Amino acid sequence: MKRLIRLTVNDKNYEIAVKPNQTLADVIREEIGLTGTKKGCEMGECGTCTVLLDGKPVNSCLVLAVQADGGHVLTIEGLETDQGLHPIQQAFVEKGAIQCGFCTSGMILSAKSLLDQNPEADEQEIRAAISGNLCRCTGYQKIVEAIQSVKDQGSVS
């Protein structure tokens, strides 16, 4: 039986009827239509489905949508504003930190969570923060450099 849940996704309010066995990742992609959140392993190993749920990065493939009822979700689509790309997104573009792009949404959201809490994060802390996000192009060096460059500009918002 479907249940009505309330979600705030990227500052927009949604009331959605979901089945208990739908994951948050599925609801974000299929019901709300935001496909920037990817599904890779669907087992909590790869991190491509990373979203910020109430400010914390989680594997949205492991959260039931009904569990997230009342929650605030930030997906990759929520980062860009009228002023343009978020500084972390811009840095990924400029530093060539995107290859196939499949891990990028998750990488950027994990990086945002880190820099929100710890704007002075060092390389070690950056590597630890993205350690739940796998890049199968193995372009980690550029990703770390991109996150570091945002920190150096001090322009995280």
Added chain:
Amino acid sequence: MLLPEFEFHEPTTVSKACEIMGQLGAKARLLAGGTDLVVNMKKKVVRPDHVVSLGRIDILKGIIEENGLLTIGACMTAAELAGAEVIRSNLPALADGARVLGSPLIRNLATVAGNLVSARPAADLPPPLMAYGARAVLTKTSGERSVDLKDFFLGPGKTVMDPDEILTRITIEVPRGRYGDSYIKLGVRQTLEISLVNVAAFIRLDRPDGSITKARIVLGSVGPTPLRAVSAEKALMGQSPSDALFARAGEAAAGDARPIDDFRGSAEYRRDMVGVLTRRALSAALDRARSL
């Protein structure tokens, strides 16, 4: 990957949750962080007709310290444990275990109770918890019981819990006196790793340069359940700490281990590493005890 269908329950109190589990028993599974249950349901390893979420029961989140007793709510996440000041300052080995569990994303979901009830031999939280002599409180409609964690695990995936019981909290007597603890995890990667071997150590000294009055060594991933290395503990009691003593304790712990060969490592390697890690864990625990 589709999840099988199930009925979803979301009680807001422990007593309501107990009532539901009392009615449904083995037809239902409890959901806390979901990092184990949801994966197993996707793999169709478990197919419960009912899923009972503990996520809306506020009393299961949080840590209370009262009269020297620390009570950790079942639904505290690994990230919350690793960050809690009361844990970091009193039980640093538990904070260490919580910090290396899964990945940062998993740690924001996975709960302390889930890490116990899933009963994986390589789990990161049972060794440090057992090193403090922690107990699990199991609750059902007819009452509660408190089980020493050393008696809680029966085998891989198996515990003493009845189908209608809920692990609601973990209790730990905050160690007193001059004590030190540590937790070391050995794997081939730093994240998303299942331990090849892990070791937690706890020792108490009568004086800064005195002898050992209490010792607990717990070994993970080298037996069907986390194990107390009883002969290593015996070797330490009443002795004054030294590298030679810790090496002897390491050898004793290697003898206590019951490792198997699997694709992650051989039994022989694991046994050797129990010796090495026990020695290192004891040295780290001694450093903490002396720096108090």
